[in-house]
Amino acid sequence: MKAFAFVFLAGIAALTGMPAAADPLLEVAEFADLTAGKDPIILDIRGDAYAKGHIEGAVSAPYALFRGPDENPGQLVPVDQLETTYEGLGLVMDRPIIIVSEGDSDNDFGAAARVYWTLKSSGFTDLAVLNGGMTAWGQAGLPLDRNAVEPQPSDLDITWDNRWTADTQEVADVVDGKRQAVLVDARPPEFYEGKQAHEVAARPGTIPGAQNLAHSSFFQSGSTSIGQVEDVAGLKSALGIDDGEEVVSFCNTGHWAATDWFAMSELAGIENVKLYPGSMVEYSQTDNEMANVPGLLENLLNQFR
Structure with missing residues (x-):
């Protein structure tokens, strides 16, 4: 299936009223205005950059805490380990959580989105991503704090909600026709087309039947802030998504x-969208069928491009 690119945004429109919590x-x-009187927990996921200056009151919560091992970075972190992490960060269910990344590229937004997805799947409901992260914060001339915050440990009982998760077997069942879902490859076209592969992927290529919707499609050229999805019907039509149909987003x-x-x-508020966390690194390490896999000669040539 041919890859396509489609921009479903019209930039960030000025809001006319108070946004919902x-x-x-x-x-x-x-x-x-939004955080006044709400006592949010601000999670700074940048790692070492936290010490150079952060939003006042922010807790350092490096992205690596929400990621898998080197051989499978997208792998889910065990729930008991996540629970310990959350407790150490002082997370509680009844306070809003704001996730802050560096915000210096459209690639960086994926870190904030992955943390958001992880927290939502863990049962947290009042979540937000600071659009543009610390880059936007700095451009607005807002103050930085260099005092490290020591959170008060909490006591949680976390269970994982699978509503937004797809695993390798479920994806393989889609390929085999045993399960119905729209597969969406979020990688740049060169990965989708098999011309490039992640360093720990076993094979280049994509999942059979997947359509290509690069993550960068949701950003205006040169912008590091994600745009609002205004043409939801157009997005669903372009991807062939019927109302209520399962959608699986994957990358490397x-x-x-x-x-x-x-x-x-x-x-966009599309129902039943799932993330395949292990994505192509995990899928390529199985014997499952793949598409856009280059031949031996083409594979060798790709290594020198």
């Missing part, structure tokens, strides 16, 4: 796919 996307200009390691998931599920 559970709005998944928070603009820097709205931050002070569930990073870019998290952006597509966030845009389709949280911004």
Whole structure:
């Protein structure tokens, strides 16, 4: 199936009223008003950059805490391990959580989206991503704090909600015709076409029947802030999504796919969108059928392109 690119956004429109508390996307200009009196937990997922300056009160929660091992970075973190992490970060269910990444590229947004997806699947409901992250914060001339925050440990009982998760067997069942779903490859076209592969993927190529909707399609050229999805009907039509039909977003390691998931599920409000966390790294390491796999000669040539 031929890859396509389609931009489903019209930029970030100015808001005319107070956004809802559970709005998944928070603009820097709205931050002070939206968080006033709400005592949000601010998770800074940048890692070492936290020490160089962060939003006052933010807790350091490096992205790596929400990722799998080197051989399968997209792999789900065990629930008991996530629970321990959340408790160490002082997370509680009755406080809003704002996720802050660097925001310096459309690639970086995937980190915030993946953390958002992980928290939502863990039962947290009042979640938002700071659009543009610390890059937008700095461009707005807002203050930085260099005092590290020591969170008060919490006590949680976490269970994983599978409503937004697809696993390898489920994806293989779609390929085999045993399950119905629209498969969406969030990678740049060169990955989808088999011209490039992740360093720990066993094979280049994509999942048979998948359509290509690169994560960057949801960003205006040169922007590091994601756009609102305004033409939802056009998006669904382009991908062939029927109302209520299952959609599975994947990439190499569930990073870019998290952006597509966030845009389709949280911004466009499309029901039944799932993220395949292990994505092509995990899928390529199985014996399952793949598409767009280059021949031996083409594979050798691709290594020198």
